[in-house]
Amino acid sequence: MDATPMKNGLPRAAASGKREQTKIQNRQLILDAARQVFADLGYGAATVRDIIRATPLASGTFYNYFKSKEEVYQAIRDEVALAIRPRLHEERAKATTVEEFITCSFRTFFEYVSDDRLNFRTIRHSADNTRMRVDTPEVIAGFEELRADIETAIAAGLFPPVDPDFLMAAIVGVAFEVAERMLWRQPHDPAAAADFAANLFLGGVRALPLAQRPDVPTAEVTSDAA
Amino acid sequence: MDATPMKNGLPRAAASGKREQTKIQNRQLILDAARQVFADLGYGAATVRDIIRATPLASGTFYNYFKSKEEVYQAIRDEVALAIRPRLHEERAKATTVEEFITCSFRTFFEYVSDDRLNFRTIRHSADNTRMRVDTPEVIAGFEELRADIETAIAAGLFPPVDPDFLMAAIVGVAFEVAERMLWRQPHDPAAAADFAANLFLGGVRALPLAQRPDVPTAEVTSDAA
Amino acid sequence: MDATPMKNGLPRAAASGKREQTKIQNRQLILDAARQVFADLGYGAATVRDIIRATPLASGTFYNYFKSKEEVYQAIRDEVALAIRPRLHEERAKATTVEEFITCSFRTFFEYVSDDRLNFRTIRHSADNTRMRVDTPEVIAGFEELRADIETAIAAGLFPPVDPDFLMAAIVGVAFEVAERMLWRQPHDPAAAADFAANLFLGGVRALPLAQRPDVPTAEVTSDAA
């Protein structure tokens, strides 16, 4: 008789009783189900019921963890942002030349997408309206961080003093659209995608690597068993 | 037999040859309402009821024109595609250099977006899931046309033999993301946006125009009375 | 071809097509069902489903007529207030003596209750919380009207200058509680109840009519088949 049990919801000493375990596990169950459902149906068409159904849990349980479909989505998005932002930021911070800045950013991004297709697709196909895109602190922060890094790079003389807003937009646009095509191809080749994007940014169309494009195999979107 | 048929709530003009007129008009009423609703709520959150409510018509009437929300959306998208594709295709067909190909494409696109913000936002914020993006003949054709034009340009020696798929993706990505930022600024400056994008593609980051970026004015997204 | 059909929801010439008929009928269907359900279960325990079930209508139809259970209740209460208030007010206005004021008021009230047990019970057993009692304009107006009439009567010298607020409360309290007991007895005798209440107010306990009380027959509350 010596361990301090929990008190009124405050974390227990070790914070890892069987109950806590289950809670964490259930949260993940829901998030995983949601990821799949969003990727399958798109955010708009998905319902809370769909998510619950893809789970061994009871309907009421969902609401112990999230208030709504949107809240789950934001959690997923924040998870993604949390997973990739530090990596990107670190790469960019280390860069001492434009080449490094650009190349490393794209490589990191495409590798992440390739590793985590489901999350990427969830985010990608769920950008439902402006409000959602802008409201999540994690995501807006991610975009802002890129812009800030660009501004820093400009200040450091790495970049010419270009419009950082537009440049950020261009990077994001290329990253997402090219990533999509990369996933349509088998096998996924993040290095090639990164090469392409980086060369585009570094020298324009004329600097792009010459294509040895593997036949786009009828680009099946859903079946994705690489 | 005591019912004078009505037209849109207004007593019909004596003669009756204008059936067709009314039909076209009602169709437009619905499309306009849908455009606004999609732009406001996003495609996913919008309901047929919302669209009808934004119309002087009765709910049943909707189904005389469209089978579902999706069909309306497709109609809007096709309208957009129809409005912009010929222009783009024509520009690109005339191009005899990479410079022309790229520059004219972007200029045309940004001008269109600037002229028709509502349609752009509708499309942009409704890219809800892959199936939708791919399924509409008009749109897939639009993307394909761009790719075909790229391939033609490569064959003609205008472009180096790059990966046309990725190039298309990069163009589309930059076009859409930069267009969004262009709309956040007052006044809209399609020429500057086109300059930026064209230079990026022609010479990479180092070729970008130096920024005289007008302070992004608290980027109010909704109020848009340029 | 001469009658003006309706235009966009504006009332049709005669305002009594088959559709309008049905609407009025459905509204009544719902109100009647609600009356019964409230009387049976009490307002608090009743659910919208209960009301719908007591109706031949579909669930969605309920919401074409009322936003919530509370709105139905208010409609019923207003109906009651509208039915009884003018009668009471008229009686009281005609009164030239305290005796008349008091006697006629109670007689009218008890007769109404006797005629319309269901409505009375609905109101009576649903006084769920202060907010509800006070918020409905019709009801608050009913109480206020009584007080105003009392104040008028005082000004006219009919009543001594007593506290009109308390007097109103006393009248209301006696009316409702005695009415309840009246309904427990068979046969209902509104005249006797009115006599009792009137005499109490006119001369106090000592002026009350001597009892020939019919055996309260095990006061069955629910079974009410007079």
Add this chain to the structure above:
Amino acid sequence: MDATPMKNGLPRAAASGKREQTKIQNRQLILDAARQVFADLGYGAATVRDIIRATPLASGTFYNYFKSKEEVYQAIRDEVALAIRPRLHEERAKATTVEEFITCSFRTFFEYVSDDRLNFRTIRHSADNTRMRVDTPEVIAGFEELRADIETAIAAGLFPPVDPDFLMAAIVGVAFEVAERMLWRQPHDPAAAADFAANLFLGGVRALPLAQRPDVPTAEVTSDAA
């Protein structure tokens, strides 16, 4: 075996003889929370969850003390009945004249209400349906006791042989309604309310005390800090 049982979130005092103490205390916590919740929301709208939330206890704990919301309500009502009935009965038993019977009854009642507004409001605003009113032994007993006392008083020649049922109803009605108004006024004046009610019963309207009614101060119902 590492769990120190806890008490109410606070680590339990070393010794363990005070089990009983805790139980009584928790019961009171629940009853107090319920009183407040019922007074705030009304019995019908209140949920067990609401009550638990207003408590430092866990939801499961509720069921160690009560089976349902209704049981809590009954407990509160019985508490009230137990608090006031003996006082009332005693007063009435001592009465040797109508005057005493009536006057003392009302004074006792209004004083109780004034002292214990919360309980009064709880009862008052929760009279949700007939079944509840009649079923609780304590309450029905309270009403019956009043009637029995009236019958005793009639037998003793204190009262004329009036209808004891109606008289009871009238007393109850006046008591509750006037009590409500008394609480709306600041400061509460139970003596004045008792005077008013007693005089009404002893001599009718004409015997009522002349009003020096303090301006009903915008009758704030909720803010009640007398």
Add this chain to the structure above:
DNA sequence: AATGAATGAGTTTTCATTCAT
């Protein structure tokens, strides 16, 4: 005993669609 997450039946509510007028 106390805890509080899980349960799932039940309720409220919405909405696409139909169909009599």
Add this chain to the structure above:
DNA sequence: TATGAATGAAAACTCATTCAT
């Protein structure tokens, strides 16, 4: 064809109650 109320399936959400810890 236009109308708009009716429909009922299905979605969102709540809540009393249980039960492993």
